[in-house]
Amino acid sequence: MDKKNIEKLKNILEAEKTRLETELGNFTKKGLENERVVKNPDLGEKGADFSEEADQYEEFDRLLAMEHVLGDDLDSINLALLKIKNGHYGLCESCGEEINIKRLEINPQAHACIKTSCQLKFMQQQ
Numbered sequence: 511m512d513k514k515n516i517e518k519l520k521n522i523l524e525a526e527k528t529r530l531e532t533e534l535g536n537f538t539k540k541g542l543e544n545e546r547v548v549k550n551p552d553l554g555e556k557g558a559d560f561s562e563e564a565d566q567y568e569e570f571d572r573l574l575a576m577e578h579v580l581g582d583d584l585d586s587i588n589l590a591l592l593k594i595k596n597g598h599y600g601l602c603e604s605c606g607e608e609i610n611i612k613r614l615e616i617n618p619q620a621h622a623c624i625k626t627s628c629q630l631k632f633m634q635q636q
C-alpha cells in the first residue's frame with residue numbers, strides 16, 4: 511500500500527485511540543495486572559435508600575457494557591497500529607490480499623477484505 515495512505519490512516523487510528531483512551535479514562539482505572547477496571551460508582555453515605563442504590567448498580571452495569579464496547583475498539587486499533595509498525599497493515603487476515611483502501615478509510619482497523627468468505631471466516635474466529 512501507498513506509504514502516504516498508511517500515514518493518513520495511522521493518523522486517523524491514533525486520533526481515535528486518544529479519544530477512546532480519554533473516554534475510558536473517565537470511568538475506568540488500572541487494575542492490579544494493569545487491566546482496565548470500571549470504577550465502582552460511589553455508593554454514597556451509609557443508609558442511602560434502596561432506589562438510589564439500585565440506580566448506582568444500574569449505572570455500573572451501563573459502564574461495564576460501555577467499557578466492553580470501547581475496550582474492544584481500542585484493542586483492534588492497537589492491533590492495527592502494531593501491524594503498521596510491523597509492515598503488515600492493510601492485508602486481509604483471511605486471504606492475505608490487500609484490503610481495499612476505500613474500506614480502510616471508512617474502517618481503518620478492518621481485519622478482513624470485503625469478500626463474503628473472508629468476512630464469514632473472520633467472524634467465526636471470534
Ligand SMILES: [Zn+2]
Pocket residue numbers: 602603604605606607622623624625628
Ligand atoms: Zn480476504
